Amino acid sequence: MATIRDVSKIAGVSVATVSRTISKPDKVSAKTRKIVEAAIIETDYKPDILARNFRTRKSSTIVVLVPDIANPFFSRVIRGIEQTAQGLGYAVLLGDTQGDRNREITYANMVKTSQADGIIQLDSHIPFENENGPYVPIVNICDCVRGTDIPTIEIDNALAAEKMTEYLISLGHKSIAIITGPVDATITQDRLRGYKKALKKAKIDFVPENISVGDYSLLSGTTSSHDLMQNTHPPSAIFCMNDEMAIGAITQLKKMGLRIPEDISVAGFDDISFAEYYDPPLTTVSQPAEEFGSKAMQTLYNIINKNDLIQKHTFLDFEIIIRKSTGPFKYET
């Protein structure tokens, strides 16, 4: 493999000139630039990225921390990150944490050791043992921690849940259950807040038994919905904090002989691609997954390169998608 020194010899210039030809061509006269470029081609020179990274203390690599890559919403976000990263000349290191804090820290240390230039975290947890460590460029998206000055990108989860709940109320539902995500997640708390707010505005009493904690899996949708139907006053509508749980719930409710939406309404969250193709097509909250990814990468890029145009807290638009899994409340006959 040819080195910069080989090129400089062939071109009859110094290594500095070769280096400049590559990284700041306008600092080199047109004549020598041509000579050097010819020498680069002749020697088939490819800069040694490892040496460059070592010297410049940059890796042009970022880490994505994701609770679970196999989650269809997250994988779309990551696709958005990856596409934008490619455009900006960054590589994406995948950090599937499976919720494990130690793995988060392992990946965070890759930034501290310059193996990566920054982190995009999709979970509401900051992977630093303590806050007074070295500065680490990080963007927190989708599910964001509060009370730090770390840039965040999210939708207004409380409002989205409020709107969806209002919609269900507008259909005549009074007993609306909710299947949540893990209790310690910010989005769970936000959405629960929005749900309660909508109930309050409609003067519907909040019933604790209408809450079931899930874990975003299909299975937890089935078990949670099963549990909810055992309540003394079973719900006539179930709002799930993601589409998988909604699909799990519908599967279970159908198995119990209930018709969707005639007997019970089910709404989801995320609008994954399957939502539209489910039977019945799922009423859900659409989130701009790819935009989350591209915005996050763009913001992280600005942080790394110290552009001042960083918006600390960005809110993206959501949309209530009304399909066929929700319908008017009907009194029992």
Place this chain on the structure above:
Amino acid sequence: MATIRDVSKIAGVSVATVSRTISKPDKVSAKTRKIVEAAIIETDYKPDILARNFRTRKSSTIVVLVPDIANPFFSRVIRGIEQTAQGLGYAVLLGDTQGDRNREITYANMVKTSQADGIIQLDSHIPFENENGPYVPIVNICDCVRGTDIPTIEIDNALAAEKMTEYLISLGHKSIAIITGPVDATITQDRLRGYKKALKKAKIDFVPENISVGDYSLLSGTTSSHDLMQNTHPPSAIFCMNDEMAIGAITQLKKMGLRIPEDISVAGFDDISFAEYYDPPLTTVSQPAEEFGSKAMQTLYNIINKNDLIQKHTFLDFEIIIRKSTGPFKYET
């Protein structure tokens, strides 16, 4: 940040001894090892990975080339890769190619420049301009090229398709359509071969119009199935080369007023998590997604580290999962 020199000063030994304490502790006496370890803790020394990578020409990073990360089957494979990679001390660079050959080459060059130590390719395409370039550790999985000595990991796709087709034939179906993946993919050709073989064994004539080319998307399942139903002799069963297309097909067929499986049977491929939760639950071919990933990573690790125990061509087990989307053929009434 403390360097190895700081540690050596504190410990009163040479940098070589510190380096050895870290990488080959058995080459260092117990006494000095203790001293050095204490100094490492005192200085909070973390080896500079960039310097190490530069010097050793290794990055402990591998690249995963995937046609689309948002495909649920692929994301499970990647999860398997990532888990195993973590255990082996490797980081995973995500290369979402969207089928773009240039992107594949870009990522392949990262290996040539030592930014990554090897590649796991999930597509039947080898990303080298020509074969006589530098040696690149690579493993080809799921959809594999033929006629090279690159290690592959796959299921026997022809056999799987043959078995599924045989199953549909055993239900009495004679007009069995197939929705394929892209024509140039090895798995498409393999599965098509298995499909034809089963037809031939059952003495059923192969009808070209029963083939519709899809692209693995939900939408292509709907359009392909719609097209197939316009045939002069519409099929009584449709075998789709992945579950998304099967789900798209079922959605479309239901829209056309057909009942699944009473009026028409639909089978998929992959057994993604949604398959079991669909209505009706999908008959499909189960592939061991995570095992693909972990086997691939293990094999790549062996290649990189020149262990000789490399099995060139590995075949994993598949399983025909019979659920409710397929049923006996019934003559039109």
Place this chain on the structure above:
DNA sequence: ACTAAAAATGTAATCAATTACATTTTAATT
């Protein structure tokens, strides 16, 4: 106690780029 072999440790070169600073060349102005 002496010697040889083995183990432990140290010295200093090395990896290939970038870049601060020094020097030379070119351009502009009078």
Place this chain on the structure above:
DNA sequence: AATTAAAATGTAATTGATTACATTTTTAGT
């Protein structure tokens, strides 16, 4: 043509760990 500023180029230090080779210390055997 002389002077000065600006542009272009060159020199050589620098980055931090690894490791070949040299040297010292320890161990074992007599």
